[in-house]
Structures are given as C-alpha cells and as structure tokens.
Amino acid sequence: MKAVKVGLVLLLLALIWTAGGTEDAAAVKGERDLMAAFVRNGDLWVKQNNQEKKLASGPFIRNPRWSYDGKWLAFTKGEFEKELWVLELQTAESRLVHPDGGSNFQWSPSGAKLAFLMNGMLQYVDPRNPDTPLGTANGIGNYSWLPSGGGFFASSQPELLPDGWTPVSLYRIPLNVLGDPSQYITVHVLPKQSDDFFAVGTSVFKWSADGRWIAFLATPTASLSADSNTLCVVTVDGVVFRTLDEMVNNARWFEWAARGDRLAYIAGVGREAARNKQLKVLAVTTEKGAAYTPKGFVDQALAWQDMEHVVVSRAVESREESGQSELPYPYLVRVELENGKQKQITKPSKKHGAYNPIALHSMLAWVKYGQAEADVMLGDENGRHAGEWIKGIDAADSYYGQWSWPAVLSFYGSD
Template sequence: MTAFRRTFLAMSVVLLIITNSTTIYAKKPAELLKAAFIRNGDLWIKAGDNERQQTRGAYILNPKWSYDGQWIAYTKGENEQELWLLQVQTGHSHLVAQEGGRNFQWQPNRNSLAFLTAQQLNWIDSDELAKPKKVAEGIGNFSWYPDGSSILVSTEAKLLDNEWTPIRIMKIPLTANADPTRFETLHVLPKQSDDFFAVGTSIFKWSANGRWIAFLAKPTASLSADGNTLCVLSADGSVFKTIDQMVNNEMWFEWASKDETLAYIEGVGREATTNKHLKVMRIPAGTSVSYTPKGYVEQNFTWYGLRNIVTSRSKEAEWSIDPAKRQFPYLVNVKLKSQHQKLLTQPSETYGDFNPISLPSHQLAWIRSNRSYSNVIVTDPQSKNAETWIENIDLGANYYEQRNWNTVLSFFIRK
C-alpha cells in the first residue's frame, strides 16, 4: 500500500455523519482510552497516543483484560489452544495451559482466570501463577457470578441407550474444592423434544440487577450453526423461559446496563446477510419489539445508554461466496422509546462500519474495514468528533459474515 493510499484512508475515516448534512472533524477523542489489539498476529497495547508491541513472531488472538487492567489473557497458536497471561507493567508472559484457550474468563473482582480444558473446569490466580486448580469435571460451559464468589456451569447432554441425559445448570462456590456434593443444581433444562432440543449451552450473561440469566440452549454442532434457543433463567433457578430463535453467536444478546431489558439479534440461518433482526424485550413479562426495517439486517449492536442502541446494519441480500458482492454495513442509532432511527456513519462504497462498542463518558468506537484493511475509530465524549485511533488491526474471526472482532480487539473498561 502506498503512502498516499494510507494517508487517504486515515483521512477518510475521520468523518462521522451526525445528520445527513452535517460533518464534524476530529480533535482528540481518544486520549484516555486503553486497548489491546492484534496486528500481524502479534499482541499490541495502545494507551492514549502510545502504542507498544508485546509479542513478536507469535500467532496471538483473543486478548482479554483482567478487571483492574494489570493482566491480559490471550491465546497463542493457530489452533488457539495455548492460554497465556501477560503482566502489563513488566511485559512478561506466562504459559497457563497447553490447551486452555478455547474458553476462558476473568473473575469479575480479582485477577483470577477460569478456563476449560476439554470438559474440566480450572482456575488460576495470577498473584501465584502456580499450577491451575481443578474446579469440576463434565462441564460444558460456564460464567462467573457477578460478585466473583461462585461459577455458574452447565453440563452437556450425552446420548445413552437412545436417550439424552439432562442438561444441568449448577452453582459452584470456589470453596467447593472440586467436591460435587457441594454443587447446587439451580435448574434442569427441559427434556429433549420436537419443541425443545439442546445438548449444551452458551456462556451465561447476568442482568444488571442480578435477577436474570440469559444464555443459548444449543443443539448438536451442525444444527447450532443455524438455530439456537435464547433462554432466560431466574437467578434462583425457579423460573425458566424460552425467548426466541437465533444463531450461535454469544455477542448477539446483551442486557442493558440497568433493569431487566434484553436486546438480541433474532433469526435462524448461519448467513448474517439475511433474516437477522434487532429485538428488545423486557424480562420476564414483556413482549419483544423489532427495530429492523424490512429489507435490512443487523450484523452487531451495542447498548448506548439506557434508551438507545447503536447497530451495524446493511441491506439484506442473498448469500454470495464472492465477498465483493456482500453488502457493507453502516451505523444507525436506534431510539427505543420513540423508535426513531438516525444514520450515524456513511462510509464509502468499499468500506463498512462494524462492531460498535460503547465506551465510558458516552464515547463510541467501531471498526471501519474493507474486509482486508481495518482501523479502529472512536468519538469524543459528546459523540460528535471522530478519529482513527488504531490503524491496521487484523481481521476478526469470520463465519458467514458473522464477524467476531473480539478476537483481535479488547478495550479496557473499568467496571
């Protein structure tokens, strides 16, 4: 790429469309931001205007910050199996597990990391970096409780004598010391039938008030690519509800930052180019409301305060194996109460705006990409000015245009 081309691209992405006729240019919206990102397969950190490369010649993905920003967990290797920890202050990295990179999560209030190896749940404290401790076996998926005191887990169903074993959702206190007698079963999912068929779950996401848990009930691998059941469970396990059908994408359902309102992208079929609609529902008694106009699809979204959602939207089109024939998305601000929708960005025909991210102080970030070259854009606290903050990050994981940019970008946001 020529120097002129790089300069032109950098200049072209500072445009944020607030109305159809008004453009405002960038000043310095990103001075206090911090992020980990992947460039050319290596891990980098950017804080304000300073970039620092952390690895060399590695194949790094999936950076995740600890709650206080002292550590970053990441995967290494083309199969994303090795699990590593980076101490940010020193720059030193430590191998945690040879096969722990498929599913790992930081404790919400401590620098401890839980991860799965096969179906064994383990955890390690970064202050000790000793041998990981086994928590439980036979685990399909998990998430921390919001207060970090326990881990919520699900088992996987197995086909025995032509009958599926049940899926149990259990609470495991960290003090249980791998003692199954101390595991509390919160709920057993419905038996497999024509109306409900699942053999496992996704991770679990808690409502802001801690009363509800959202998750996907997933059928077998081939079926889960096209359709899964979005469910909610009360925190005590007494109330279980199925909400809707959607693809196997854990980024596509999120609670609001307060109350019990759940947003998600509904629609079966693995292709993100058709039948993907933004819906919002108040749990448990509300009905879902769709905000996607006919002829359009949503490719990702973020809550933007309590009454707005910013979504990455494109025109609906049949799937094409030719990337050049797939529509590029742009950003739209959806006002939930009035249902008024406003165009936020208008990239060129050869670029799209992906993966909106809400940041503190009412800032907004997203990725502008032509599916080959990608930059991170951020706005100022008033969400008026925009600038290119990080240039040339790697592409996020892609599955039929379901693009997971979390594999290459992670902002540090203190809770």
C-alpha cells in the same frame, strides 16, 4: 471608539478559541482515558495515553482480554494450538498458562484469577503462578463466573443414552466446593428433548443488571447450533425459566442493558449474517418488547449506549444464500428505543464497512474495514468528529458474515 471595537473583537475571538480549546482538550482527555489491546501482524499491542506499545510477539496472537482491574491481559497464541497466555502490564512479563487451554477462558470479576475450560474440565489459576490450578471440576459444558467472583454458574455435559440425551443441568458452584459435584447447587434442569426444545449444551451466562435474570443460549448438536439456538432466561433461583427466541450461536449478539431487565439481541435463524437478522429489545419480566430492523435490512452487531439507545451494524439484506461470498458492507445506525427513531452514524460505502460498535461512555468506537486494512475509529456518541484512533489492526475471521472482531481488539472495561 475604534480601539474599543478592536478590543471587543479580540475578546470575542479569545472566547471562541477558549471554547474550542476546551472541547478539544476534553476530547483529548477522553482519548487518553482509553486503554485498548489489539493485534497487529500477529503481535499483541496496547494503546494507552495515546501511546502504542508492542507487548508480545506472535505467531498468531488472538483474543486479548483484560482483567477487571486492568493489570493483566490474557490471550491465545498459535493458529491451531490455542496456547493460553497471561501478561502483566506493569512488567510486560508473559507466562504460559496452558498449551491447549485457549478456547474458553474468563477473568474473575474480583481478584486476579483466570478460569479456562478444556474438554469438560474447568479450572482456575492465579496468573502469577499459572502452573498450579487453584481448583478443578470435570463434566462442565460451559460456565461463567458468578458476579461476586466467589464461584461459577455452569452447565453440565449431557450423556447420549439409547433413548436420547440426558437433560442439561444448571449449577451454582462456590469455589470452596469446586470438584465435589455432591456440593453443587442445582438451579434448574433444562427441558428434555422434544419437538419444541433440543439442547445438549449452553453458551456462556450473562446476568441482568438488576441481578434477577440470567440469559444464555441453549445449543443443540454442533451441526444444528450453527443455524438455530434458543435464547433463554432463568431467574437466579431457577424458579422461572423462559425461552425467548431463536438466533445463531453467537454470544456477542445478546446483551443486557446497564440497568433493569431489558435484553437486546439479534434474532433470526440461519448462519448467514446477511439474511434474516433483526434487532429486538425485550423487558424480560413483563415480556414486552419490539423489533427495530427495517424490512430489507439486517443487523449484525449491537452495543447499548444508554438506557434508550442501541447502536447496530446494519447492512442491506441479501436476497439469496450467499455463504462465504462477498457481502454488502455494513454501516452504523443509532436506534432510539422509545419512539423507534433511527439515525445513520456512518454512511453506506462500497469500499469499506463499519463493524463492531463499542460504547465508551460519551464516545463510540468501531472498526472500519475494507479489503485493504482495518482501522479503529473513534467519535462522539453520535459518531461525529470521528477519526482513526488505531491504524492497521489484523482482520478478524468471518463465519458467514459473522465477524469476530473481539479476537483482535479489546477496550478495557468494555468486555
């Protein structure tokens, strides 16, 4: 009998160990499936299969961005020059694309093609031969690749005439007619300047998951766009155009859900991230939505986890204009959209904040940053069992509390 009891205990312990081992193994497998590029001491690094490797030396590398197939990285080099470079992961060979082309660049959703915009000229290249543009177009204000990769959706550069600015046009430009404006397809022309609407440019363009809508910011002159821009949507055929809300000039602060037509964004005028910033979610077709930020708080970044949960980086609202002075450290909150329930993922701290939430399937990543250093944290979707996944990345720049963490960190598949 005693031997039977001992055997049962040993069997139970074995089952517990196996269950725990399976959970740990699944966690390790999840981490090994991740691939991230990051900047440390101005150099470009990658972490893959839980191994870190330096890929390129600075000075001042920033803005790593993955190609859609994960075989290439584009990045900028130089604090002021903004050189645009590409690097092939398999060979670790890097090539200069343009000595001054790093302000606005994007990978094609299909094939290895990289586009960049410089002084109103849009061009795209094959990263294997970046010295020879595959096509160019002048007079472009901003752009995004079409979801098919077969061309661009772009805004025009307006002109200042004696009676005001010319309206901004939105174009669909197939690759085979790039450079011939007579062949561009005018999708919509933004309203003329009025007391209710003023735009001399746009942000990049983002498509809803159902393929029906395009979201973008209509931006006024530079001095005004720092404080207030109009969040707009237009149907892909240009028939329906709507202005939704006002927000700062931060294209990372509006994102579509993975399905349907729901758009999450951080609303509120004023460049200070510590004042007047609220998470809102809107079903664009029906125009039904809700706000989720409690009174006395601000939300400063967002990430869709699934169709019913959004994670935000939240802080106590500043009562006075703080400008560039020290701001309260944010923490992460998981918002359940249907019932409005909210759960803290990380605890508020006086020593560090939780920034830049990134949803990674069944995991959640974020940046833990204080005055000393920045680390990349990784936990489950509720932030549990979190640990340092990357130790010591460069601190991002902050514009009135709006942190540019994608300039120093990029997970493959999350851009």
